Amino acid sequence: DSGVTQTPKHLITATGQRVTLRCSPRSGDLSVYWYQQSLDQGLQFLIQYYNGEERAKGNILERFSAQQFPDLHSELNLSSLELGDSALYFCASSALGLVETQYFGPGTRLLVL
Amino acid sequence: GQSLEQPSEVTAVEGAIVQINCTYQTSGFYGLSWYQQHDGGAPTFLSYNALDGLEETGRFSSFLSRSDSYGYLLLQELQMKDSASYFCAVRMNRDDKIIFGKGTRLHILP
Numbered sequence: 001d002s003g004v005t006q007t008p009k010h011l012i013t014a015t016g017q018r019v020t021l022r023c024s025p026r027s028g029d030l031s032v033y034w035y036q037q038s039l040d041q042g043l044q045f046l047i048q049y050y051n052g053e054e055r056a057k058g059n060i061l062e063r064f065s066a067q068q069f070p071d072l073h074s075e076l077n078l079s080s081l082e083l084g085d086s087a088l089y090f091c092a093s094s095a096l097g098l099v100e101t102q103y104f105g106p107g108t109r110l111l112v113l
Numbered sequence: 114g115q116s117l118e119q120p121s122e123v124t125a126v127e128g129a130i131v132q133i134n135c136t137y138q139t140s141g142f143y144g145l146s147w148y149q150q151h152d153g154g155a156p157t158f159l160s161y162n163a164l165d166g167l168e169e170t171g172r173f174s175s176f177l178s179r180s181d182s183y184g185y186l187l188l189q190e191l192q193m194k195d196s197a198s199y200f201c202a203v204r205m206n207r208d209d210k211i212i213f214g215k216g217t218r219l220h221i222l223p
Binding site for chain 1: 146154155156157158161200202208209210211212213214215216
């Protein structure tokens with residue numbers, strides 16, 4: 001158990017809908033990362049937050065947005081969902097925002113029908 | 114474009130040593146990380162190199178040569194539980210995105 005929690009574990013929704021994925025980092029970790037993993041694209045870095053502020057941005061679609069709240073939990077919002085958004089979404093956290101010490105949550109499996 | 118290359122599959126025998134290579138072509142370099150992922154599980158951090166040389170953590174070691182844009186993960190005394198996918202990842206700058214390789218599936222034979 002990494003200490004990072006993600007909810008929900010599974011999500012099934014329809015095209016065009018909007019969903020919110022939630023992540024609680026390990027106690028004391030200030031940085032949160034979001035990743036998407038699909039069979040054809042592999043592991044893709046989406047975005048990083050550090051202590052409430054956006055720190056780094058990857059290939060995150062405009063339909064996706066994220067934020068980190070004062071209690072350090074983070075949410076990833078996916079809107080106007082398409083079939084291709086079906087994937088595993090991982091959240092990870094680290095203490096100082098350093099990539100070498102990331103701890104991953106169990107992931108949320110999203111299926112868009 | 115930015116890319117990381119690693120073999121798609123490697124097979125080794127239990128108790129042996131295996132090396133998984135990673136070459137990168139990125140516009141910047143801040144550090145190289147390695148992750149392990151079992152089927153159905155989440156990635157687990159293994160190792161990190163920011164400077165040239167070898168980093169050792171138990172049965173796992175990682176090496177980096179920045180001049181060659183190359184690194185490798187070395188797994189010793191292989192165990193069946195090491196059967197998993199291994200990913201290398203590069204962060205280009207401190208506040209920049211992270212690029213992952215497509216992963217190497219390690220098969221271990223008894």
